[in-house]
Amino acid sequence: MIKFLDLQKINAQYNIELKQAAADVIDSGWYLLGSKVKEFERNLAQFAGVKHAIGVANGFDALRLIFKAYIETGFMQEGDEVIVPANTYIASILAITENRLNPVLVEPDISTYNLDISQIERHITSKTRAIMVVHLYGQVCWSNELVEIANKYDLKIIEDNAQAIGAIWNNSYTGSLGDATGFSFYPGKNLGALGDSGAVTTNDEVLAQVIRSLANYGSTIKYQHDHQGLNSRLDEIQAAFLDIKLKYIHIENQRRREIAQFYSDNITHPDIILPVSPNETPIFKRTDHVYHSFVIRTPDRDKFQKYLSDKNVQTIIHYPIPPHKQQAYKKMNDSILPITEKIHNEVLSLPISPVMTDEEIEQVVEYTNSYSVKL
DSSP states (O other): OBOSOOHHHHHHTTHHHHHHHHHHHHHHTOOBSSHHHHHHHHHHHHHHTOSEEEEESOHHHHHHHHHHHHHHTTSOOTTOEEEEETTSOHHHHHHHHTTTOEEEEEOBOTTTOSBOGGGSGGGOOTTEEEEEEEOGGGBOOOOHHHHHHHHHHTOEEEEEOTTOTTOEETTEETTSSSSEEEEEOOTTSSSOOSSOOEEEEESOHHHHHHHHHHTBTTEEETTEESSOOOBOOOBHHHHHHHHHHHTTHHHHHHHHHHHHHHHHHHOOOTTOBOOOOSSSSOGGGOSSBOOSOEEEEOTTHHHHHHHHHHTTBOOBOSOSSOGGGSGGGGGGTTOOOHHHHHHHHHEEEEOOOTTOOHHHHHHHHHHHHTOOSOO
8 A cells, every 4th residue: 555644664763762752741741832832932943944933722723813813903803805816725714714804715726826926916805914825735835925915914924834835935934925824734734743732923923922821821921911812823733743844845845856856757648637846846845845746637537537546646636625615614615616616526646755765655656657547
């Protein structure tokens, strides 16, 4: 079986360090809001190139805390609008509606699958307060035009960086480009914990203070509560694990690029649409994509997925049902978003684990090129 992502094998690389870190935390007797969390926050902030990093319970909380903090500080209020790519994972949109804000779904670019920045301005209204960019599948979604639009309309730019830690745009890392950023360290992410966890990064000191308070029941001093907060804290063991794995993120990301390069150079099936490289720089030398997923498109995706499954190759659909077609958002079900729906009907993610062997990568290519079921 060629696994889509072999988490056991990934973490086995750091087995000794991880076990020592767990023992250190157990022996310390301090399990929440301690030195391991503070150390990871410092290292993450330094890595991203920002002033503040706040560890939280998961990536969803990271995003919803950002919006909650903007409401608490008065920049937003219930009923305001946030522009968001229509083809993102539902958590991006849940973070908006959780705060009684209104998501405005904008179509992606069919080539990159990221938010089509050229479509943003026509969706801006008097209620628009922010643009959420999602660095989907690991590729940076950013441009000078995006910044100009945000400045023109006094909008915040919020990064959903769940899939792109370590990606760079013009010498700056994702997580430092916008006004605030949500990270997910779900086990399957490029930087994955051994459980759930997340973080927020920002250069806004006031916002950072409010988010830190909100994540701890709205409190900065024990038993004194300045906000109606929630419980969303990164625990000491996960922080210790993440701090170890952060040291190796560039190595793992580079291996992902090498696999993506091999796929791009060698998959030649005429009905398989490969991810687009927007410039001529070889993939393995680029820094704007960390290939959280290697996403292809094909007209009859489900048959192709079954074919690979029969060959013992695991694949995943990111994502089979777009948010606007989910029962949770039934008021949006009649939205007309043809590009989004085409993407969701055709995409398939091939295995791209940093611990894949060359033989496994070659097998995926061979099976893909040999696919002969009529599409």
